[in-house]
Amino acid sequence: MAIKQSDKVNILLVDDQPAKLMSYEVILRDLDEHLLKANSAREALEHLLRHEVAVVLIDVCMPELDGFELAAMIREHPRFQDIAIIFVSAIQVADLDRLRGYQAGAVDYVPVPVVPEVLRAKVRIFAELFRKTRQLERLNAELELRVKERTAALEASNARLTDSEQRRTLAMAAGRMGSWDWDVASGICAWDEGQFRLYGLEPGAFVPNQESIAAFIHPDDRQLVHEASWAAVKAGQPLNTEFRIRHADGSWRWCVSIAAVSPDAGGGPTRLCGITYDVTERKNAEHALRTLNDDLERRIEERTREREHALAQLFEAQKMDTIGQLTGGMAHDFNNLLMAILGSLELMKKWLPPDDARILRLLDNARQAAERGSALTQRLLAFARRQELKPEAVDVSRLVGGIEDLLQRALGQSVRIAKSLPNDLPPVCVDANQLELALLNLAVNARDAMPVGGVLGVAAKTEEMEAKDGLRPGAYVRITVSDSGIGMDADTLARATEPFFTTKGPGKGTGLGLSMVHGLAAQSGGRLKLSSKPGKGTTIDLWLPRAEVILPTGEVVASLGGVMEGGTILPRSVLLVDDDTLVNIGTAAMLEDLGHNVVSAHSGAEALEIMRSGQHIDIVITDHAMPGMTGMELARHLRRMRPDMPIILASGFAELPQGPDEVLDLPRLAKPYRQEDLAASLLVVLGQSPTAPNVIPLWGR
Structure with a gap:
């Protein structure tokens, strides 16, 4: 049915984007109402001052003044307090945003993209409400002029209408809100449709009262809600409580109830009227934020531990490099001293009479001591990675076989050697003499770790290694030397390759054996790794780069x-x-x-x-x-x-x-x-x- 020109109401559309204003105009054209358009908050206020407006559609995000600020200004003016304000938002609407909008005076939220039928329906409702209210006001004025005797009845009807309108406005203003009324004296509870909707219940299938409602409240929150409600009634103070309810679908929902006490003529409480709104999404967001914060803290702790570990490794590397430079310099100076001593002793032996056995014996003793000092400096240089290496292609199987008798003599009869060396093992690029010395050092350490005997394992296999722990990617031969001895604890294992560190008694070890092997591996382009547990023995893995070809090694002929x-x-x-x-x-x-x-x-x-x-x-x-x-x-x-x-x-x-x-x-x-x-x-x-x-x-x- 067409609306009379005189009954048409004004609908104000506020948006800073002309295209959106045009789209709202197209959608609302079928309502056959007067459409007023404003591109800014200032222009909207000018329309409100010049026209009587029934409904205002406000964009939330606008320059100068946003939708919330404009709504607050409208509500502050006495003339505009009853205008229906609908927010149109293109961003995700959270519960806090809705509450802010309702506090600013909005009656509804419409998300973008707008569904034309929904927008028309919402605007039509408030336009009709405004039109009916205006018609009712005219009718009331006419009735006041014509029928004085019906004034009292009309005022009572208007009061009931206003009360009903307030509850209806609350229900329509919140998509996840419901209103309720609790008569304290009778215990009767009245719910609107929104309250039933929050619980997922049908109005005709559920009778709300204190007992039936309590059954839907979470057991942990039931006593809290009971005490808060009665405390508000007795004190005459507003109620504001948060609790969980079981929805009809079985899920638990977080809700907040806000209510006020209505006193009777004597000042005593008669009823508690309030609203309940669902805050589950907000609680879930808070929980997600807490989880995210916990995860962030955990990751920060992990990064901190990783950084501390990296700093510790850097400090250890710097310390070992400093010790290496010191020991290398000391070895260089010792080599010069031993150079002079050995040369002088050698010439003295040639020039002294050969018949003085005592002097020759003393010279030999001094020469042997100097040679032992030379061997010690070679170990220092090996640790410092400054030793003289003569790398060549070495057949590991042949090298181990060549020194097996020497290894067995160093180990003793109580230790058995178990070899696992493939015949097709490729050669490695290493100084053969230094590798023999390294294996001998490892064998002596294994012997000391097996005082009652055991097994020394020597194995080798090829491996393709990625860039890791200083290794370059490529082909390597992994030589594994293991024993069945007493093993090492974590502290001893961490210090095993440190120079001069030894668990042997005084005079029984220099603490340079593993350091020398470690230095040989690093200087040869390889890597050394130790693994050990108390009572489980020790395993030493030595990676050496694979040589391309086996070079023939001739005998040294000069002496x-x-x-x-x-x-x-x-x-x-x-x-x-x-x-x-x-x-x-x-x-x-x-x-x-x-x-x-x-x-x-x-x-x-x-x-x-x-x-x-x-x-x-x-x-x-x-x-x-x-x-x-x-x-x-x-x-x-x-x-x-x-x-x-x-x-x-x-x-x-x-x-x-x-x-x-x-x-x-x-x-x-x-x-x-x-x-x-x-x-x-x-x-x-x-x-x-x-x-x-x-x-x-x-x-x-």
């Missing part, structure tokens, strides 16, 4: 006897360069004993001055680690002066530059060396011997 008897070295003029005076004197004496003329220099600069002076020099032997100018730098200067000059580089370190430069292709004489090593190295650089003990070509490293 002091061979050099002196089979080799012929004409007297040469040797420039000896070493900053250590003791080493310089000792080496010069050995060279002079071999029949050579020695010119000594104590620095690279001094050596260059000698060369520039025109003095005849046939060969240069220079130390590498010297202040001011290293032996390698001196060699580069000498190559420019005398490209054909034979040069021998003497050093106690392995950390020397490598590369294709011909200056780097120098034979190296490892300290401490003996006279036979010195003689053999001269044969090598003069082209009279293919190789010599203790002489390492740099290009073969």
Whole structure:
């Protein structure tokens, strides 16, 4: 039925976006009402002041003033307190947003995208309500003029209508809200449809009273609700309580009830009227937030522990590097001292009368002590990763088989060796002598861990390793040495590879065995891993990089006897360069004993001055680690002066530059060396011997 022009009401549409205003106009055009449009809060207020408006549709998000602020301003004006305000929101609407809207004066929320039928239905209801209210007001005015005698009845009817309208407005203003009324004297409870909907109950199938309602309240909250309700009634104070109810579908829902006490004429309580709204989504969001916070705290704790672990590892690496530098430097200095001692003892033995057995015995004793010191420095260098390595392709199965008798003698008869070495095991790239020494050290440690005997396992297999713990990705051979001994606790295992750490008694161990093996693995491009438990024995895994091919290893043919008897070295003029005076004197004496003329220099600069002076020099032997100018730098200067000059580089370190430069292709004489090593190295650089003990070509490293 068409609406008369005079009965049409004004509907105000407020949105800062013209496109949305046009869409609302299209949707509401079928209502046949007056549509007023405003692009801002200021323009909306101007329409309200000029026109009588029944319904206001307000966008929540607008510049300058948002929808909540505009609604509050409308409600503050006495003329606009009864206008129906509907919020239109394009963002997700939470319960807190709804409550804020209702507190601002809204009667409903419409989410975007808008369902046209829903929006038309909601606006039609409030427009009809406004129209009916306006018609009723006109009718009331006419009735007041025409029928004075019905004034009292009309006022009573209007009061009942207002009371009913308040409850209906509450029900329609909240999608998840319901209103209720509790008569304190009779105990009768009245629910609206919204309250039944909250519980999931049908109005005709459930009679609300104190007992029936209590059955739906969570047992843990039942006493709380009972006490709060009666406390509000007795004190005449508002009720505000939160509790859980069991929905008809079996789920538990969180609700909040807010109510006020209505007193009678004497001031006593007559009833408690209030609303209940569902806050389950808010509680779930709070729970999710707490869970997220707990998870975040847990992850922060894990990250903190990881960071502390990484810092501890970094500190340990820095500590081990510092100790390595210290021990490497000490070993270098010891090598120089042992160099002078061994050289001097060797010459003294040659020059003393051979018939004095006591003096020769003392010299041999001193020489053996010096050689033991040399072995100790080699272990220090191995730990510091500065030892002289001669890596080559090594057949692990053949190497273990070659030293099996030596291992068995070191282990004793109470320990049995169990091998698991495949015949097709590929070769590894390692210094064969150092690997033999490493296996012997591990065997001795295993023997000490098995005082009553046991089994020493030696196994090997190939593995493809990813980049981890300092390893480069590639092919490796994993050598496993295990024992059935007493094992180690966690604290001992954590310190097992530290230098000088030992569980053996005083004088029974240097604490460098595992450190040397660890250093050998790292310097060879591999990795060492220990695992052990008390009473379960110890397992040591040693990863070594696989070699591409097996290189034939010839026997070392040069020795002091061979050099002196089979080799012929004409007297040469040797420039000896070493900053250590003791080493310089000792080496010069050995060279002079071999029949050579020695010119000594104590620095690279001094050596260059000698060369520039025109003095005849046939060969240069220079130390590498010297202040001011290293032996390698001196060699580069000498190559420019005398490209054909034979040069021998003497050093106690392995950390020397490598590369294709011909200056780097120098034979190296490892300290401490003996006279036979010195003689053999001269044969090598003069082209009279293919190789010599203790002489390492740099290009073969």
